[in-house]
Amino acid sequence: MFLVDSHCHLDGLDYQTLHKNVDDVLSKAAARDVGFCLAVATTLDGYVAMREQIGERDNVAFSCGVHPLNQDEELDVERLHSLAAQPGVVAMGETGLDYYYTPETKLRQQSSFSHHIAIGRALNKPVIVHTRDARADTLAILRQEQVMDCGGVLHCFTEDTDTAGKLLDMGFYISFSGIVTFRNAESLREAARYVPLDRILVETDSPYLAPVPHRGKENQPALVRDVAEYMAVLKGVDVETLAEITTNNFSSLFNVDLSALRQDN
Template sequence: MLLVDSHCHLDGLDYHSLHKDVDDVLAKAAARDVNFFLAVATTLPGYRSMRERVGERHNVVFSCGVHPLNQDEEYDVEALRRLAAEEGVVALGETGLDYFYTPETKARQQASFINHIRIGRELNKPVIIHTRDARADTLAILGEENVTDCGGVLHCFTEDKETAGKLLDLGLYISFSGIVTFRNAGQLREAARYVPLDRLLVETDSPYLAPVPHRGKENQPAMVRDVAEFLAELKGVAVAELAQITTENFARLFHIDASRLCSAR
């Protein structure tokens, strides 16, 4: 069985007391059949430092982007375009809109979101989308900017079944994190039952949002196994089947040769 952590922040883990290094993190994941990883950036300097820390690995690919909560200062859009075109980068992001924490940067967030989608379309690389308290604007921009041309995923999905339907209509994938295991996540579980298997991804968003039974601890890529097991039960399929389908979905969305994923085991 092969599981993919489709969204983790490998630069954000505790390398002082919990993990010796990136090799240690990936070995712990491999022990639970998690063997391929998408390491996601939230700033351009963070992308550079993350690549330096992780190095070139057969089983790790990268995204490059500026998170909507990191819009206090403008960034160089040409630098984003240049870095996103680098080998090993399979996606733009994470990008999107977050009006919960920083509504005062709405206009800058929207402009940045549009830039990411346009560069994604230029480079034929999908976008990784974050949204919080910004459902209507997120859907509007995705439609207006023809995100279907490059594709993408709404990561760490926390919206409802109706929103899931609109995203699916745009050709997007939907990724579930440990939040789906939380006790108060009934609406989210309803959405997870609704999303077809062939549009589903699993992720940790580590080091955040550790799934049950690890709540309160640092999340790490190994714990995507817990998310997959929970979703498999929710969907009424074997975990091995869910692993195979979500791995195939990942390869299709991010244009990764299936043989590369298979050899990561």
């Protein structure tokens, strides 16, 4: 079996007390059949530092972008384009809109989001989208900026089936995190049952949102196995089938050839 953690923040894990280094994190993941990770940036400086920390590996790819909550300064569009064009970067983001914490930066968030999509279209790299309390504007900008040309994923999905349907109509993938295992997440489980298998990804969003029974502890890529096992039950398939399909989905969306790694597994 071969699983992919389609969204993690490897630079945000606890390397003081829980993990020796990145090798340690990845070996713990591999021990649970998680053979590949997408390390996602939230600022441009953070992207540069994250690549330096992780180095070049055949089992990690990168996404480059500025999180909607990191809008302290105006987006350096040229720098984003330059960094996102680097080898090993397979996606733009995470980008999107978050009106829950900083509604006062709405306009700057919207501008940044649009630029990420435009660069994604120019570089033919999909966008990783974060949305919170901004459903209508998120969908509107995705349509306006013609995201269908580069594709994308709504990561850490917490919306309803109606939103899922609109995203699926745009060719989007939908990624589920440990939240789907939470006791009060029945509406999310309903959405997970609704989304077809060939559009589903699984992720940790580590170090956040550890799945049950690890809730309250630091999340890490190894725990995407727990998400996959839970999703397999929701979808009525065995975990091996879910792993194969979600890994194929990841390869298709991000244009990442995992065949050599999967053979070694």
